[in-house]
Structure formats: C-alpha cells, structure tokens
Amino acid sequence: MRESKSDQPENPDRFGPAELRRLGQYLQKQRTGSGLTLRGLSERAEVGVASIRALEAGRSSPSLTTVLRVVGALGVTIDRAVAEATTAGAQVTVTRRSEGPYSPDGQRLSDGLEDAKLDARRVEVAPGALYKLPDALSNVPSFCMVIDGTLAVARASADRVPLDAGDSYLAQPGEVQAWANTGTASAHLIYVADRTPRDDETRQS
Numbered sequence: 375m376r377e378s379k380s381d382q383p384e385n386p387d388r389f390g391p392a393e394l395r396r397l398g399q400y401l402q403k404q405r406t407g408s409g410l411t412l413r414g415l416s417e418r419a420e421v422g423v424a425s426i427r428a429l430e431a432g433r434s435s436p437s438l439t440t441v442l443r444v445v446g447a448l449g450v451t452i453d454r455a456v457a458e459a460t461t462a463g464a465q466v467t468v469t470r471r472s473e474g475p476y477s478p479d480g481q482r483l484s485d486g487l488e489d490a491k492l493d494a495r496r497v498e499v500a501p502g503a504l505y506k507l508p509d510a511l512s513n514v515p516s517f518c519m520v521i522d523g524t525l526a527v528a529r530a531s532a533d534r535v536p537l538d539a540g541d542s543y544l545a546q547p548g549e550v551q552a553w554a555n556t557g558t559a560s561a562h563l564i565y566v567a568d569r570t571p572r573d574d575e576t577r578q579s
Contacts, residue, residue, distance in 0.1 A: 391432065393459045393460055394432040394434075394435065394459070395432030396432075396458060396459045396460075396461070397429075397432070397441075397455060397456075397458070397459035398429055398430040398431055398432040399430070399432070400455060400458040400459065401429065401430055401444060401445070401448065401455065402430040404448045404449075404450055405430075405448060408448065408449070410448075412426055412427060415444070415447055415448070418447040419443040419444045419446070419447035420443060421440055421443050421444055425440060426444065429441075429444065441455070480495030480496055480497035480498075480565060481495060481496045481497075482494070482495055483495060483496060483564075491568065491569055491570045492566050492567070492568060492569065493510075493511070493566070493567040493568075493569050494564065494565070494566045494567075495511075495564070495565045495566075495567075496562065496563075496564055496565075497553075497562070497563050497564075497565055498560050498561070498562050499523070499525065499553055499554075499555040499560065499561045499562075499563070500555060500560055501555055501557060501558050501559060501560060502555060503554070503555050504528075504552055504553075504554045504555075505552060505553045505554075505555075506551065506552045507550060507551060507552060507553070510567075511565070511567050512547070512548060512550060512551060513547050513548055514547050514567045514568050514569060515544075515545065515546060515547060515567075515568040516544070516545050516550065516565065516566060516567045516568065517542065517543070517544050517545075517565070517566045518542060518543050518545070518550075518563055518564070518565045518566070519540075519541070519542035519563060519564050520537045520538065520539050520540065520541050520542070520561060520562075520563045521539065521562040521563055521564060522539045522559075522561065522562050523539065523555065523557050523559055523560060523561025523562060524536065524537065524538055524539075524555070524556050524557040524561060525537045525553050525554070525555060525556070525561050525563065526553070526554040526555075526556050527543060527550055527552075527553060528550070528551050528552040528553070528554060529549055529550060529551065530548055530549055530550075530551055534554070536556070
C-alpha cells in the first residue's frame with residue numbers, strides 16, 4: 375500500500391526570523407515594563423544574560439525550555455507570547471516615551487515595523503558629552519533634528535557645525551562622525567538612518 379500524503383498544509387505557518395524578532399520585542403517590553411534588568415531576569419529565569427539578550431534581539435532560535443523559563447519569570451503565558459510573535463507585521467507602531475530607557479545608541483523607534491528601511495532613534499546626549507556615531511549609523515544617508523538643547527556636529531572634514539533646537543541636517547554616508555553637546559543641559563534629537571540597500575530601486579525612485 376502506498377503511503378498517503380501528509381495531512382499537513384502545503385504552506386504551514388512558519389516561526390521564522392520575523393516571528394523571532396517580534397517575540398524578542400514583546401519579551402523586552404515585558405521586562406523593561408516590569409523594571410527588570412537583564413541580570414535580574416537572568417537570575418529569576420535561571421537563563422544566561424547573553425541568551426536573553428540574543429532572544430530579545432531576535433538573533434537566536436531558543437529552545438522551548440529557555441522560552442518557558444523567560445516567559446514564566448516575566449509572569450506571562452507562552453500562549454500570549456506566541457500570539458504576539460505570530461500576529462501580522464504592524465503597519466503602524468507606537469513607541470511611548472515611557473518605554474525607554476535610552477540605550478547607548480538611542481531609543482529605537484522603528485523596531486515594530488516589518489522590514490523597516492529606516493532606522494529611527496531618539497537620542498539623548500548628556501551635557502559636555504561627545505557621542506561617536508557607530509558605523510551602522512554613520513555609514514548610511516541620515517537625517518537628524520535637534521528637539522531641545524544645543525549640539526555640535528563633527529564632520530569628516532574635522533570642522534563642527536552648531537545646531538540649536540529645531541535645526542536639522544541631511545548627511546551623505548560618512549560625513550557625520552560624532553555629536554558634541556556644547557550646552558549645560560541634555561540635548562535630545564531624532565535621528566533617522568536610511569538602511570535601504572544601495573542597489574534597491576526604491577532608493578533611486
């Protein structure tokens with residue numbers, strides 16, 4: 375007797391990279407919302423800090439045991455976590471100011487969108503601080519607007535361009551190397567990097 379074909383659908387739902395990213399984002403929001411640090415969650419869940427960091431970033435395919443320990447430590451159910459991860463990609467995503475805190479590279483504002491071409495961040499630069507842009511942000515076309523405070527933009531040519539609240543700039547890849555806060559209060563800015571691949575037709579349209 376010939377074996378019958380599998381009853382599984384030809385195109386079953388996948389738990390792929392996009393779902394892993396959404397799972398990580400959901401777990402990170404649950405952790406920060408409850409005031410837990412990575413180390414605090416690690417101790418509570420008995421899972422390594424590196425594993426949790428990779429899980430939140432969507433860079434790993436975790437074991438079921440790891441996920442169960444993390445969601446249990448966060449006080450959420452596995453059903454809810456999976457449901458959040460498998461919902462359709464968002465077309466509009468909202469980031470609340472209270473969802474910080476800022477990371478060293480700023481608060482990411484575009485993580486909730488599927489395949490986002492723009493990397494938008496809200497950045498705080500402390501008084502007197504010099505912030506060197508990482509290659510991932512400086513080696514692409516970018517836009518920056520100062521929300522409040524004063525900022526000096528260090529260019530590749532070594533000169534500095536002063537910016538006040540409400541000022542903005544557009545820059546080609548590699549032109550801006552760092553920001554310096556020249557004021558006595560924190561400076562806040564919105565920074566948008568264009569991650570569209572160089573050969574993508576949408577960049578040329």
